[in-house]
Amino acid sequence: MxxxxxxxxxxxxxxxxxxxxxxxxxxxxxxxxxxxxxxxxxxxxxxxxxxxxxxxxxxxxxxxxxxxxxxxxxxxxxxxxxxxxxxxxxxxxxxxxxxxxxxxxxxxxxxxxxxxxxxxxxxxxxxxxxxxxxxxxxxxxxxxxxxxxxxxxxxxxxxxxxxxxxxxxxxxxxxxxxxxxxxxxxxxxxxxxxxxxxxxxxxxxxxxxxSPSVAEAVKITENVFRAVNIALVNELKVIYDAMGIDIWEVVNAAATKPFGYMPFYPGPGLGGHCIPIDPFYLTWKSREYGLTTRFIELAGEINLSMPRYVIGKLEQALDRRQKISLGSSRVLIVGLAYKKNVSDIRESPSFELMELLEDRGAQVDFHDPFASTIPPTREHAEFSGRKSVELDATALRGYNAIIIATDHDTVDYQLLADNTRLIVDTRNVFARKGISSDTIIKA
CATH class of the missing domain: 3.40.50.720 (NAD(P)-binding Rossmann-like Domain)
Structure with missing residues (x-):
């Protein structure tokens, strides 16, 4: 045999x-x-x-x-x-x-x-x-x-x-x-x-x-598709925000079309092990054939720029509303995991947000009901061991601002709205839950 x-x-x-x-x-x-x-x-x-x-x-x-x-x-x-x-x-x-x-x-x-x-x-x-x-x-x-x-x-x-x-x-x-x-x-x-x-x-x-090459290309294609469409809606977010138009309202209305449209939603950046990484594998491989992947590379640039866009919105709001600089502020990031209701922190944009804030001198904490302690990571070893803070009214009032980076369902968003001076909502979670406050801005 x-x-x-x-x-x-x-x-x-x-x-x-x-x-x-x-x-x-x-x-x-x-x-x-x-x-x-x-x-x-x-x-x-x-x-x-x-x-x-x-x-x-x-x-x-x-x-x-x-x-x-x-x-x-x-x-x-x-x-x-x-x-x-x-x-x-x-x-x-x-x-x-x-x-x-x-x-x-x-x-x-x-x-x-x-x-x-x-x-x-x-x-x-x-x-x-x-x-x-x-x-x-x-x-x-x-x-x-x-x-x-x-x-x-x-x-x-x-x-x-x-x-x-x-x-x-x-x-x-x-x-x-x-x-x-x-x-x-x-x-x-x-x-x-x-x-x-x-x-x-x-x-x-x-x-x-x-063949294995076809199977490898299938997975790359799936993730390039998502990365490019997320980049598109992130770019539209920036454009529509300048026009005073709510991107989430636009996307939700467009999604009622029963054909020819698939909704993608903006955010503070890409997370997870696949979508932020896989398109660059194809970009690198294409050079072997003398080809450029301009569309994919542009999508990558847009998605990578989103954390800086969020911090820019925060900085403007702090200056306008509290007359305080970003470097003098205390900021709480809500959501360390890259997506809601999971503990997976791989490639989470929350790390980039933390890094950008601390580089500017801000004091930064995080809260995540699914990720209580930051484990060692390849890219952000300096955050290893930090622990999630508890949410209560007294603690919340001590922050100049909160960034909603991940919209976990178990977070008490009404508590945040009632006790926070400024909320930067990157996930549209307050509007979805019917919570309104003049302290909330979208980014």
């Missing part, structure tokens, strides 16, 4: 062992889905704290409850480890590691490359290796494949290689890992068949495309 036939049989009979490398917002939900699908699943991570928590049955990701995690553990379908020497025991290995940008906004593939090097050390015939990390078209075949083949085993013959982009949406109650259609691709017919067999056992619907 050849290695392809053996692996196909193990996938069909749910005898395959699945290894998921990287137990963050993508990897842990996927590992839970694999365990739920009947596969013995091993989660790998370099963070010993994550390993300890998971093996004690404590989940740190909202999408995976501790109850679900413990059920998988009791059924002996999931465990976590930092011992990568266990990789040879896995039939399927899925890579779910970060793909950030460098400070020069170029792709940083060190985590993908390092993970591929580790897998190559333990690679054996008959394994299926799948990359899920979002990246530029060509990464699977041009970056990962050569690393895996450097010890002599060949893709499509000895092992099999695929790509399937993650589509996680933290906080979305309507869609989960298993219910979001999964785009899948393999390098060659054998790998494609095996990738389909694996994901069909884990998710409800798969969408097969012809």
């Amino acid at each position: 050849n290695v392809e036939t053996r692996l196909a049989g193990r996938l069909r009979d749910r005898l395959a062992v699945v290894g998921v490398i990287g137990l963050g917002y993508v990897g842990l939900p996927l590992a839970a889905a694999c365990a739920r699908g009947g596969f013995d699943t091993v989660g790998f991570d370099v963070d010993p704290n994550k390993i300890e928590q998971l093996n004690r049955g404590r989940s740190y990701i909202d999408a995976v409850s501790s109850d679900d995690l413990n059920q998988h553990r009791r059924q002996e379908k999931f465990r976590a480890t930092a011992e990568f020497s266990e990789l040879p025991g896995c039939d399927v290995v899925v890579i779910c590691v970060p793909t950030p940008l460098t400070r020069h906004r170029e792709p940083d593939l060190r985590y993908v490359s390092a993970t591929a090097e580790t897998i190559a050390t333990y690679l054996r015939p008959g394994q299926l290796i799948i990359l899920e990390s979002t990246t530029f078209p060509g990464t699977t075949e041009q970056v990962v494949k050569p690393i895996l083949e450097q010890r002599g085993l060949k893709s499509g013959i000895d092992f099999f290689l695929g790509f399937s982009p993650e589509r996680e949406d933290p906080g979305n109650a309507d869609f989960h890992t298993t219910t979001i259609p999964k785009v899948v691709a393999g390098e060659g017919a054998a790998a494609s068949s095996l990738v389909q067999s694996f994901y069909s056992a884990v998710v409800e619907k798969i969408v097969v495309v012809s």
Whole structure:
């Protein structure tokens, strides 16, 4: 029996062992889905704290409850480890590691490359290796494949290689890992068949495309689409504000058209791991072909400028209403997470707002009911360890201004309106809740 036939049989009979490398917002939900699908699943991570928590049955990701995690553990379908020497025991290995940008906004593939090097050390015939990390078209075949083949085993013959982009949406109650259609691709017919067999056992619907490069381009396209449209509405916000027109009223009215329009909403900047980052991956890759991505780059510039726009509006309002400079003010940022009702702080524009304010001399605090303490981050290590302040009337009256950066539902907005001298609302939350006050401005 050849290695392809053996692996196909193990996938069909749910005898395959699945290894998921990287137990963050993508990897842990996927590992839970694999365990739920009947596969013995091993989660790998370099963070010993994550390993300890998971093996004690404590989940740190909202999408995976501790109850679900413990059920998988009791059924002996999931465990976590930092011992990568266990990789040879896995039939399927899925890579779910970060793909950030460098400070020069170029792709940083060190985590993908390092993970591929580790897998190559333990690679054996008959394994299926799948990359899920979002990246530029060509990464699977041009970056990962050569690393895996450097010890002599060949893709499509000895092992099999695929790509399937993650589509996680933290906080979305309507869609989960298993219910979001999964785009899948393999390098060659054998790998494609095996990738389909694996994901069909884990998710409800798969969408097969012809190559890993196409699958990589699918994910980039999805996020470029959002980034460009958000940039458009952010630019319209600035224009309409100068005209005295409320952008949210415009967008909400336009959204009543039943065809030809999709509403996007402005904000203080982009957050999350995908939309602020992925378009720059395509911009970088396009240079290899002598092409420029002017539309995408312009969208990036607009979105990156939004925190400065918000601070500019705050500065004008402080000067006009309180006759105080930005550098002499105390400011509270409400919402550290990048989107409402989740604890995910990755690439949150709130960090940029904090940095801009403190660079100007302002005293800054934050409140977030989902993120009580700022963990270590790659870009903003100086904020590590800071804690969310509690909201009460006395404390609120001590601030010159509040910026609503994230519109969590559990925040008492009436309390803010009643006890704050100036509120800069970047999410239109007060209007949506029917709360009016002359202390509120939109930005």
